[in-house]
Amino acid sequence: MLNIPAEAEFQALQARGAAFLGTELAIMGGAMSWVSERHLVSAISNAGGFGVIACGAMPPALLEKEIAATQALTSKPFGVNLITMHPDLDALIQICLAAKIGHIVLAGGIPPGPAVRAVKDGGAKLIAFAPALVLAKRFVKSGVDALVIEGSEAGGHIGPVSLTVLAQEILPYIKDVPIFVAGGLGRGEAILGYLEMGASGAQLGTRFAASTESIAHPNFKNAFLRANARDAIPSIQLDDRFPVIPVRGLVNAGTKKFLAHQAEVVQKFQSGELDKTAAQLSIEHFWAGALRRAVIDGDVENGSVMAGQSVGMVTAIQSVPEILAELKAQAVAALVSRAARP
Numbered sequence: 001m002l003n004i005p006a007e008a009e010f011q012a013l014q015a016r017g018a019a020f021l022g023t024e025l026a027i028m029g030g031a032m033s034w035v036s037e038r039h040l041v042s043a044i045s046n047a048g049g050f051g052v053i054a055c056g057a058m059p060p061a062l063l064e065k066e067i068a069a070t071q072a073l074t075s076k077p078f079g080v081n082l083i084t085m086h087p088d089l090d091a092l093i094q095i096c097l098a099a100k101i102g103h104i105v106l107a108g109g110i111p112p113g114p115a116v117r118a119v120k121d122g123g124a125k126l127i128a129f130a131p132a133l134v135l136a137k138r139f140v141k142s143g144v145d146a147l148v149i150e151g152s153e154a155g156g157h158i159g160p161v162s163l164t165v166l167a168q169e170i171l172p173y174i175k176d177v178p179i180f181v182a183g184g185l186g187r188g189e190a191i192l193g194y195l196e197m198g199a200s201g202a203q204l205g206t207r208f209a210a211s212t213e214s215i216a217h218p219n220f221k222n223a224f225l226r227a228n229a230r231d232a233i234p235s236i237q238l239d240d241r242f243p244v245i246p247v248r249g250l251v252n253a254g255t256k257k258f259l260a261h262q263a264e265v266v267q268k269f270q271s272g273e274l275d276k277t278a279a280q281l282s283i284e285h286f287w288a289g290a291l292r293r294a295v296i297d298g299d300v301e302n303g304s305v306m307a308g309q310s311v312g313m314v315t316a317i318q319s320v321p322e323i324l325a326e327l328k329a330q331a332v333a334a335l336v337s338r339a340a341r342p
């Protein structure tokens with residue numbers, strides 16, 4: 001039964017985020033390379049959330065096609081996530097602006113000044129990832145319109161700090177722009193908690209990757225269904241001379257082979273067979289194409305099965321509208337039971 005006061009309280013808590021995104025719910029579908037394409041993005045936006053296309057390594061012409069195909073499937077707002085080190089970043093921004101994309105997310109590093117100006121001058125809203133309070137303040141000064149704070153619980157490339165800590169460090173001090181929390185979120189009660197701390201909304205990835213509308217291979221979704229939180233671990237670095245980019249994903253044969261590969265490379269470096277640059281490159285190349293292999297080809301043993309610790313809360317393949325309705329219902333139910341407490 002609809003509980004009017006609890007419903008209104010929830011709406012009030014998420015109003016700023018929803019108004020910023022132009023949506024019914026202040027929930028973003030975090031961009032996921034190979035997964036966040038036209039079908040999932042439009043499904044999230046059509047269900048009242050905010051879908052975000054993952055541009056990843058796509059060339060400009062391909063992004064242009066993906067945006068047009070997504071616009072054919074939804075008339076609701078959605079965003080595009082661009083990686084700052086993409087060699088064609090400027091062209092990708094222009095593609096988004098020409099297609100009247102209202103929100104551009106710049107991920108994978110500090111947004112470069114010219115990119116910030118191009119997005120703003122083009123009339124789109126700019127969203128950036130803030131991994132620490134000092135950077136959050138700097139981004140706001142430079143004109144960023146909203147921030148995502150993503151904890152290390154998240155799937156994919158991660159920073160070192162959990163959302164529990166980032167939220168406490170950042171939410172009380174940044175009020176000028178809306179902040180969306182991400183990483184390890186699987187239930188509405190947790191989202192409600194962060195809204196009450198001052199967040200304007202949330203971003204989820206893992207739960208949407210396992211949705212009906214996600215084009216991820218059935219093997220990928222089934223791996224999510226089987227996994228517990230503890231199975232989603234960050235990539236392990238064997239030797240501090242050879243850094244490994246921290247990426248959270250499910251343990252499999254590939255993650256074990258990666259350790260053996262690093263050991264072999266370090267040994268070749270020590271014997272003089274490889275110089276430092278060649279050794280580092282060999283480590284970096286190990287995962288090339290591995291996400292695609294898992295998501296599209298379904299090779300969940302050797303591919304990279306990126307997933308957040310929230311994977312333990314994936315207990316069924318649900319449709320996107322079901323997931324969003326469930327998250328909201330959990331948040332509202334928490335408000336109802338609080339009001340009922342003596």
Ligand SMILES: Cc1cc2nc3c(=O)[nH]c(=O)nc-3n(C[C@H](O)[C@H](O)[C@H](O)COP(=O)(O)O)c2cc1C
Nearest residue numbers: 030031032033107154155156183184205206306308
């Ligand atoms: C399979 C997968 C691929 C991802 N790829 C990207 C990406 O290309 N760009 C990005 O900014 N974040 C990426 N992420 C992070 C998500 O956008 C989101 O912030 C994260 O999944 C939130 O944590 P959760 O998985 O616990 O919900 C990826 C996450 C997953 C699970």
